[in-house]
Amino acid sequence: MRRETYLGVGVGILCLLSVIALLVVPGAVASQESDVSSRLSVETVTVAPGAVAGNAATLEFGVAITHRGGASENASLSVRAMDNESGLLAEKSTTVLGQITGDREHHARANLTVEREGGYDLVVVLYEDGRRVDSERGSVRGVEGLSPTSVEFKRFETGIPTIDYTIQKTDDNRTTLSVRTHLWNSGVNDAEGATLELAARQSESNVVAGRASVDVGQVASGESVTPTARLTVPSGYGYHLDAVLSHDGVIVSSASSVADLDPERKIEADTTFESVPFEAADFTQAEDVTDPDDTRPTTAASGPGLGPLTALLAVSSLAVAMRIYRGKP
Incomplete structure (x- = not known):
């Protein structure tokens, strides 16, 4: 009878020590959590x-x-x-x-x-x-x-030219053209800093007869603008009107149209456009996620004192010992 009493007291002491280890020893549980991979x-x-x-x-x-x-x-x-x-x-x-x-x-x-x-x-x-x-x-x-800017030429599907012109005056075999282009901001933010260069190129010799540069300024999102410049060229010739849009020295886009000042000859634009989408x-x-020698770390638990698993094993061992002892004659 005394032996059973001693065993019961021992089990009680081990349970008490387990509870104290969980409450008092700071690293008993925290160490297990910190070692999780x-x-x-x-x-x-x-x-x-x-x-x-x-x-x-x-x-x-x-x-x-x-x-x-x-x-x-x-x-x-x-x-x-x-x-x-x-x-x-x-x-x-x-x-x-x-x-x-x-x-x-x-x-x-x-x-x-x-x-x-x-x-x-x-x-x-x-x-x-x-x-x-x-x-x-x-x-x-x-x-x-x-593109460094969202400002670009407005392309019309109805045949309206991106570049058009009017004759401002004719004097001493010289014609002054007012050349206008259609630009718009296709982005979601305001854009500025673009520069438009306009040139009148004689259709047969490709000699540039007139050139002008226009600062586009700030263009709001979705807004269209029509920068205009004057070009004075010799009368009686046909011209290609070239427009080059740039931003900080980078050419963004180009467009071309015609100005027919020769009534006896018809010229056509010789420029086509092709956009390159991003x-x-x-x-x-990827299939080669890890190197062959790489292995993932496994979860490990260590720390001072008696952990929950250790206490449970101790109690189970004592319970088995008591059953064996009781089974003896």
Whole structure:
């Protein structure tokens, strides 16, 4: 009888010690939570055109990263652009993300500046402590179609010319033309800084007989403007009226029309237009997400004192011992 009493007292003491360990020892539970492995993955990637200057264009990346588990240390994001024709690396950048915590979606941004021509294959790689954990692939086409300004020529489907003119005066075998162009802002923000250059080119010799430059000024989103300039040219000839739109020295677009000042001869415009659209393909998960030698860390629990699992095992062991003891004759 005394032995059963001693065993019952021992079980009670062990249970009491387990409760004290959970309440008093600070690292008993916290250590288990801190040792939970982190899980990072790339959820979505978006790419949009950014600033355009000269022969360079900036691609703006938005990356949604999903985090689960413990804190992720030393996370970083690598963005690479390869020429889609040669396959050579054109540009790359790395963004340091640091520590990522919380079971939620985190958003990161990265910029990549490439030459404003052709297309590129894009790779976004997510790293943790220098180890690749996830990646996405996508592509962009028509980078040469990116423009430093949203101001462009207004093209009419009804045959109305983009460039028209009126004769202001004729004097001493010289004719003054008032040349007007139709421009509009196709973007969602106000635009300014564009310059329009107008020229009258003699149709047979291609000699420029007159030239003028006009500052377009600020154009509100969706607004149309009609900058006008005067050109004085020799009378009795046919002319091509050329208009070149530029921004910070970068030619954005061009248009051409005719001014027939020769009543005995008819000329036609010799310029065609072709727009190059910018396209960004959807990103898909890359197959080579991790290196063969990479292994994900497993959840581990350690810490001072008696954890909940240790206490439970102790109580179970004593219960088994009591049953065995009672079973003896």
